[in-house]
Amino acid sequence: MTAAGTDDVRQVAEDALAWVSAHRAGFALGEDALAADGRVDGTWKPLGELAQVCATVTRRTTPADPLHTRAVALLEFAWRQTREGELFPLLQRLEPFATYPLEVYAAFASAGFRHPAYEEGAAVVARSRGWQFTEQDPTRRLGVLKAEERSGVRRPGRAQRLLRTTWLGGLPEPWTFERAAGYALTHVVFHLTDWGRADGPLPPDLARYLADWLPPWLDTCLDAQSWDLAGELLAVAATLPHPLDDVVPPDAWQRLRAAQDPTGAIREEGRETGDGEARDPGRYFTHHYHSTLLAAFAAVLTTAHPAGASAGPEGRHGRQGAPA
Template sequence: MTPPDGIRDIRDVRRVAEDALEWVDTRRAGFALGEDALAVDGEVDSSWKPLGELAQVCATVSRHTAPADPLHARARSLLDFAWRETEEGELFLRLQRLEPFATYPLEVYAALASAGFRHPAFEQAAAVVARTRGWRLTEQDPTRRLGVLRAEERCGIHRPAPGQPRTWLGGLPEPWTFGRDTGYALTHVVFHLTDWGRDAGGLPPALVTYLADWLPPWLDTCLEAGMWDLSAELLAVAAVVARPAGDPPPLDAWRRIGAAQCPTGEVPLERREPPPGGPGDDPGPPGDERYFLHHYHSTLMAAFAAVLTSERPAAPSAGPGARHRHGGQGAPA
């Protein structure tokens, strides 16, 4: 558990991840696919989306921890659970046949594929659909399109010179235009470009410089507003941006996330303050489905960010310019 006097050093940041994944482990049932997993009108956001997010975070945790690490073992166990929920990939193939132009099966599968789980028949079927003009010309917002492109690459599908979508972050916008929606969009652009923190060199230098300047005030704004979920995502971005230079982690920000984390490990989406004379928007008791939906994503993001933060290498000896010496020539197209 996080020490009662709060986060003091990088070891306490790691404990945020340990406590978060312990809670996730006890709530596996919330991530399980229901009987409507293959229904055309099924609730994707409450079935496949949580499972895919669980797989993506656990894939990252397993990559950034040693095999003998208990955190690694827990992440691999949760990945095994997620793969079994898909009937070892068979449900992806059935989904692809039912909804050939839906992108979410490929995106969830790609998260599992990044951890070594493969279903060749699904990949072959997905590759056939990906060659159609209908698939390649589907209209999507730029951040989503970037995510689909990365999912295709993980599954061995390569478009002929698709180019980078023009995203909000890629345009280096005026920093005062930052908001909740653009905040979530920018974090996912960074996640897609860096393979969810695996390759910090995937960020073009222009973005590294821009984010190094403006992440601190954006993060502080979100923390002040009690937006714990978006704050955790921004802390994950901060860890990626700081990695090449080995910059110290923002412990003050982590202290606020640690204070928001419940004793049992979960982190709420945001601070809930009841209005005067009223109960407020109560997410329900810990065993309630509403409680799970109000906590699972922010808890996963806290674990994700904490692992990226605590597993960063020490600062290199290359000098003050080291932060910008990695791949890429500019902002995304």
């Protein structure tokens, strides 16, 4: 990746996190966060995604980096929304077999924000058959297993068995890729790599498969203006043990940056149709927050890729003498 290309990617991250900071009130938990009929997708899900992305940004940047400082501030804001973790035991009592509280909590735990009493309670519930046999698709179950690990619950050997029951783990025919499969495969990679915070955990056959087929899949998503999924695929590309120039179309970041509006936001799909924020701020936030977060996430992983375009196929850290 050229220096100019790196500058473009860095600017995507800076502008996206600036927008997230300016709109952080949209991630705040309202009074319905503990409601029995609460809309989890509009309360806990955005907050968990904010924590997940910012945990990675802090891990993949240095303390002197303004992106690091901004991500730390957003993490602290998000943790305060949970009352420093006190809401998690309350959620557990209200919905003992719901997995989303643990999944959100695990994002905080990966950044060092912990609530020991909740972890103790979660470990008790996780030993029950009711928890272990909850009906879930394989990708979601893999995510829950990884959330358990980050929260102190260990189940050795299960991740690899689960992996092979996912869409990506089956190494399917590449022409069967579509929207649902795309989101499933990106999340399998995120779960296995601890959301880009861990180096080198992808099985070699999966890494080779993704290196072969990410370029046309990414190109297809960019052509379709599926900015959210394109951002997720760019993040996956940055976790692979391959030169970025081999797995990312040469104009991919320029196309994504062109979709970023002057405020730093990126719409999930399509083009902006006017001042939607002024007309309906809530709807505007809903259709921009995830794709904007994921653009920042992918950009930070890309700029932190250990060898850029010079890493060899031997592994993420490259050949002897290659930059690590």
